Amino acid sequence: MNFVRITYLGKKLYRDRATGHIWSPDEEKLVSEAIAKPLLKFVEFKRTAELAKPEPTEEGAEQCAATTDKPAELTEQEIAALEQKVLDDKAQEVDDQREAMLTTVQGMNKTALTEYAKKYDHSFDPKAKVDDMRIAVNGLIHQFGVR
Template identity: 30%
Template sequence: MSTDFDRVQYNGRKPYPDPLLNATWAPGQIRFVPARIATKLLRFAEFDRVTVAAASAESSASATLASTEGAAGAQGTEGQSSATGEAASGDTSSTPNDTANQAALEEAQARENEARRQAEAQRQELEQMLASIGTWDKDALADYAEKYELKLDKRKAVQALREQVSTAVEQFGVR
């Protein structure tokens, strides 16, 4: 019995109603899907397998771009304020705007780091839940599915029930 999950990204232009997961994919959406469903989805050009390193590199690249743009904007403002300050007063000491901009930049970086830490904690919680779902029996799956207002048909195979509960957890988060 395999409980492997793969991270798959949908790169289509329109939302895709997926009959395998009984869910709809939005463009750019990344989901954990059972390995056997992932192999079926990866047959199509719109779906790509996403590695953990690629996902973290993508998020760090966008964070770096945002911080670079913020720093460039802050430096441009600093340059303008210090140039006018030098012209008016004739001295080259730092202005209060420089320290205010630096403090704002540090605060933004601290918020960004906290958001990354929280996102990583949520991802780990999701992966732990998916791993534990892989060991549950039908009764435990049915009890947990009630948190998501799902009614499971216990006549189905345990693996099919696990996939339903796993999809709900991925879609709505850990409850």
């Protein structure tokens, strides 16, 4: 897996929904080529190597043509650490979504709980107590995730 260092040049925070990365203005990150490819289609994202290249002068043009910029090779430990960080970030995002939904469920009434449970193909007895319904919906969220 090859990694590319890209820089976000935008003025506002950018959240990539596909990967969960959050970019601050002028932030530089090392990402896989699969993640970098769609981001580089945006004007706000540039390869860091492209930004760092000086303008060639007449004397330096020959020297620039003679040298090739090769991306720095990463060790297996660095690659594994980056992959683990991506996995940890996604797991944290899932946990945050779950906690937010569990908090929302605590404020739902009987009708809202019944409607939300339909997302899990679950139905309640009309005579069920609201507290029992909340416990059941919490269990569904823990078991199947947020829907």
